[in-house]
Amino acid sequence: MKPESIYFFGTCLIDLIYPKAGVSAVQLLQREGVKVIYPQAQTCCGQPAWNSGYRNEARKVARAQIQLFPKNIPIVIPSGSCAGMMKTHYPELFKGEPDEADALKVANRVYELTEFLVDVLKVQLQDLGQAVEVAVHTSCSARREMGVADKIEQLLGQLSNVDVKEQAYKAECCGFGGTFAVKQPEISAAMVTDKTQHIRATGAAQLVSQDCGCLMNISGAFAYQAEHEGKSAPKAQHIAEFLWERTHG
Amino acid sequence: MSKARANILQRLTAVERPVVDLSARESLSRFDWDKAERIRRFTERMQAVRAEVHQADRANWLDTVATICQQKGLNNLLLSPTTEWGQAITQNAERFPTLKYYERSIEDWKQEMFYEVDAGLTSTLGGIAETGTLILWSSPDEPRTLSLVPPIHIAILETDKLYSTFAEAVQEQGWLEQGLPTNALLISGPSRSADIAQVLAYGVHGPKELVVVLV
Amino acid sequence: MAKPTEFRVDVEKALGKTEIRAHFRKAMDTLMINRRNQFPDDAALQALRTQAQAIRANALSKLPELLQQLETNLIKNGVQVHWAETTDEANQIVLGIMQKHNAKSIIKGKSMVSEEMGLNHFLEERGIEALESDLGEFIIQLDGETPSHIIMPAIHKSKEQISALFHEKFPDIPYTDNVDELTASARRILRDKFYAAPVGLSGVNFAVAETGTLCLVENEGNGRMSTTIPPVHIAVTGIEKVVEKLSDIPSLLSILPRSATGQPITTYFNMISGPRKPDEKDGPTEVHLVLLDNGRSRIYSDPELLATLRCIRCGACINHCPVYVRIGGHSYGTVYPGPIGTILEPQKSGLSVHGELIQASSLCGACGEVCPVRIPIPNIINRLRYDSVRKDTENTPTQEAGTRRKSLEAATWKAWSWAASTPSVYNFGSKTATQLRGLVPNNLGAWTSVRSAPKLAEQTLHQQLKTLGVDHE
Known part of the structure; x- marks a missing residue:
């Protein structure tokens, strides 16, 4: 079923270097009639530190992110690796932590953008471009x-x-x-x-x-x-x- | 009791063991293939690895083996005189190259075994269709080297002992109940290697040719 | 910039050897295609992986009991069982057996554990000839090399190199680059050695506790020769190779060769349950098993690292690794190369020796995807990266944990985590960075040696979406 609204997590790389990709993703989602919510307090999923072995530092950053998505609606991410971080590694990162349940609630709602467009929104695209x-x-x-x-x-x-x-x-x-x-x-x-x-x-x-x-x-x-x-x-x-x-x- | 043993076991037992999901462990792989299909698959797999497969029956298998010996130009054939096959060949010795019998310990005739035997003939305990495999159990009558040292190995396989998979053979033949022999062996083709530049070469250490006679 | 490490120097050398690189690429491509052809049905493959994982995980969960059961059954079958905590102990055990028989030479079937022990070198220092009989091992031993792959030890060598090597080492044999003729020469040379060898050595692929059986997988027949012809057979294995039941074997045998070389089954599957019986005419009169720990019981103590011990040494992770295919096996400087070596070696020998290997992964996940027993190799790499910089080193069995923590790097991550968990700081920083985007240097060290420097956007996504009025509740 098509959700009314979603959270958008833009990723730090898109924020700083490829914002046009983020804006385009939001526009694609909005065109499908979905209300996009972009929490302005978002920063980074924590993956760089996680992959470097700095788990405490990664958790600190991730902890700040999991507070940003209180509603039970999908979290759409225009990146396979940041989505993978939240979906598969947050549960590991928060295992045994007091806020493990919060992390799982976030992890379970994560979609990678193309996955969301195809599987959930079932978009129909019309090509207006040149060959x-x-x-x-x-x-x-x-x-x-x-x-x-x-x-x-x-x-x-x-x-x-x-x-x-x-x-x-x-x-x-x-x-x-x-x-x-x-x-x-x-x-x-x-x-x-x-x-x-x-x-x-x-x-x-x-x-x-x-x-x-x-x-x-x-x-x-x-x-x-x-x-x-x-x-x-x-x-x-x-x-x-x-x-x-x-x-x- | 060695100190190493005690230390290793002590370290291992000190650990809190994980709980393992075993639901997937027991599933037994087998296929519902009829005999013709088992023979077809067995033959196809064997031929794919350059083994020869000859179809014969109770009436003509002796002719088939004799023809194989002739075609290969064998000067001699090593076998056990006590198996059903060995007895029949012995009774028709005139149709075969010089028959040699594995009657002594290998130490007593190692030189001859290593350098003068042209081919070894063995029975088999069964076969596996899925992978094109012979099952051999070593025994006093048919020792391990009979299928290993001579450059050609001729094996006789009764088609009613052809199972779909290894798992099925182990279960149907009751390997556990029987108790394993000194050496149980699966053979799926002639000896081979791809260690030189991934080019397949045959007869590295074991037999260069494997000939299966289906009876 | 810091001086490149020894590993990076070796890597750079290996990357420069275009011919060998092309050779590895071709070889790995073939192995990947062969494996894929063996598993046309993905659902069946995944089911078999799950089963193989369960079999190995079950065995590990009962490891101490199964090792004792294995020992009891082997002794009942007439096999002598030895335990070694270290490779040195294992070498001494082998030496002791050889001395008892006054044996001056040993012929070996392929065994990675014997490589781990450095057995050949150990024996040669004591005047005992250790001869490899696996064709690939034989070739590299001729050239004084170590294996570059756990399944195909001479995979780095071209046909031409091997031809030249044979000609150099065996001048009596006419030069040939015909693989059949080279193979036939090796057969002749090694036949005589098998004939005369007083002791044979092998590894073990699986040891069945229930029956006291040692299983060996091979194609050439040298494994059979090594364990059948010499009067004494010594098998060496890691303690993790045990499985509980005979009925566990068919599934493992089904997935091992298919994952390794893409064969439906190897030519020989050799199940040894004891020495020659009184009425038998061949086979060794003495069989020994050496069970080697060498750090495995330490790995065993950690529930996450334990998965490392599920490995059945198929080499599929190596064949599919984009790093291995480029740098080859020798660059790793370890016994086990590729992804499995990357996780195993630092755990065996501590983080100071091979700890850098855990950085030599892009965490692409190709290894974990093909592993027949579903070892989460990328996760274990990640865990070892944690171990290498963590402060609570008492919470991991990994040796030399925390020794790779560099104060500047640690301080950088700490500062980063502060900024990225404080939105006002992050936003101020990112906005400022984009305003100063013209100042980003074009030379960013290693990054810009083959790439242009990335350019910061004029405005961050935060700013742009705010301007567009996107909801931010």
């Missing part, structure tokens, strides 16, 4: 933690002028991994270099993903390669931004 070839990068957390790997393709499948090109090693990690990119930069660089090659080889003009971490990584590598190696740089966009651009009148 374009697109490659999709599904983040590892969307694929494996959230189990929503096919949602972007389902959405793009509704767009008559969009042709999805499949790259080699599609399910392989792009090498971002949060602090991994900083702590093991050589391996991360090798991974993103391969990823950009595979995407570029499809000839797609555009890359979409549901995670801004991956986008920052892959598009950063595209831009670097364009500048230093004269290679083409496919345009990289969050799926929400891409969908909104092509479907709003």
Whole structure:
């Protein structure tokens, strides 16, 4: 059943670097007749500290977030990894803590954006854009933690002028991994270099993903390669931004 | 009692054990395949790993084995004289290459066993259709090396002992009730390796050829 | 920027070897495809994983009792059982058995536990020849190397390298790069060794407590030879390899080779329940089992880390790891490489030696997705990252916990957590950052070695949604 209203958790990366993706996501949700609530006190899900082993620090930040969603309505997140953090790791992070029940209440209401658009809102999209070839990068957390790997393709499948090109090693990690990119930069660089090659080889003009971490990584590598190696740089966009651009009148 | 043993067990028993969900543990894998289907699957799997499978029956299996020996140009065949198959072959010795019998401990004829035997023939306890597998139990009559050291292994499998899965064979044959032999063995093809650049090569240490005669 | 660690230096070297990298890629691609072809029905695969997990978890939950039952049944079957707390003790036990028989050489089937023990080196220092008979192990032993993969130890070597190696080590054999001929040469050389070997050694894939049975999985027949031909057979295994019942075995055997190499079953499945009986004509007259702890009982004491011990050593996590495929097995500097090594090695030897490995993961989850016994490898990596910087080190069995806590990093996370849990501070900070976006440097160290620096937005999402009048109750 379609809910009347939802909470939107925008994620810190979108807040600071990709706000357009966040605005587009809100617009897509609102267009479906859903009231979007954006608690202004939200910051970050706590994942960076959690993945770095700083659990107490992660919990402190997460604790501030779980207070922000008192109503029993869905929490929609335009990121597989932040959604995965709240849905699967909050229960671990708060295990045995006094506010464990509050954390579980949040975790159980979390949806990744594309999952919510497809499975709950059952959106019907009409393509208003020019013909374009697109490659999709599904983040590892969307694929494996959230189990929503096919949602972007389902959405793009509704767009008559969009042709999805499949790259080699599609399910392989792009090498971002949060602090991994900083702590093991050589391996991360090798991974993103391969990823950009595979995407570029499809000839797609555009890359979409549901995670801004991956986008920052892959598009950063595209831009670097364009500048230093004269290679083409496919345009990289969050799926929400891409969908909104092509479907709003 | 060793100190290591006591220390290890003491550490392990000191731990509060987790409760384990065992609901999935007992499910027994088996398939409702009729005999023809079991034979078809067994043959397909065996051939996929380059084993030879010959169909025979009670009336003509001896001819089949004799033909195999002839085609392979065997100078000799090692077998047990006491099995049903061994007895029949012995009675028709003139149709076979020189028969050698596994009658002494391996130490007494190791040189010959290692370097002069062309092929070993064994019975089997049964087969597994799903994976294309022979079941062999070592015994005084048919020791382990009979199916291991000679470059060719000829095995006779009665098709009414062909089970759908390993789990089914263990249960139907009552392995636990019988008590396991020194060496129970599943054989699913000739010896092979892909350790050199993932290229398949046969006959690394065990038999290079596996020939199954279905009876 | 801090000086790269030894691990990172090794990694960088490995990443530069394009030919070997291409070789690993091809090999892992094949293994992944082979595995996928073995599990056409995902629901059946998931059911089998759940079953295999339950079998292994059950065995671990009864581990001390099952080890004693195994011991009792093995002794009843005529097998001698030895216990070792450390690898040194295990090596001494093997040496003692060899000395009793005045044995100067040992022929080995493939055993990762013997690699863990450093057995070959230990014996060679004492004048005993330890010869590997698994084709892959034989090849790397010829070249003085260690395995780069737990299932396919010589996977890093090309056919050409192996051909050249054979020619160098066995000048009497004409040069060939024909794999069948190379294999035949190895067979001839090792046949003579099997013939003469006084002692054979093997690992154990599963040990059945109920029957006192040691199970071995293999394709070549060297495992059978090592455990059948020499008069003495010594099996070495970690204490975690025990399972309760014979009826547990078929499911594990069904999932192990399919996950490992994508074979429906291995050529041989060898179940050994004792030495040669008086009326039998072959087989060893003495069988020994060495049960090795080496940190496993410590891992056992933690309910989360315990899952590490479910491992059945199939190597699927390695085959599917995007890090392993790029850096190869040797870069890890451990006995067990890849994701399983990443969680096992720091737990075995403490965080100071191999603790950096737990950073060498993007937490992509490919390992956990394919693990046949559902070990949550990414979660355990995360847990070990916690252990490496935590302050309450008494609450974890992990050795050298907290030793990787760096004061600057810890202070940074503390400051971050304060800011990100105080909305006014966060909002002020993010707004200020976007206003000063022009000042973000283009050089962000490691990040910008292959990427352009990200650009901060002109206005945060908080600001934009406020402007758009989105509800914020």
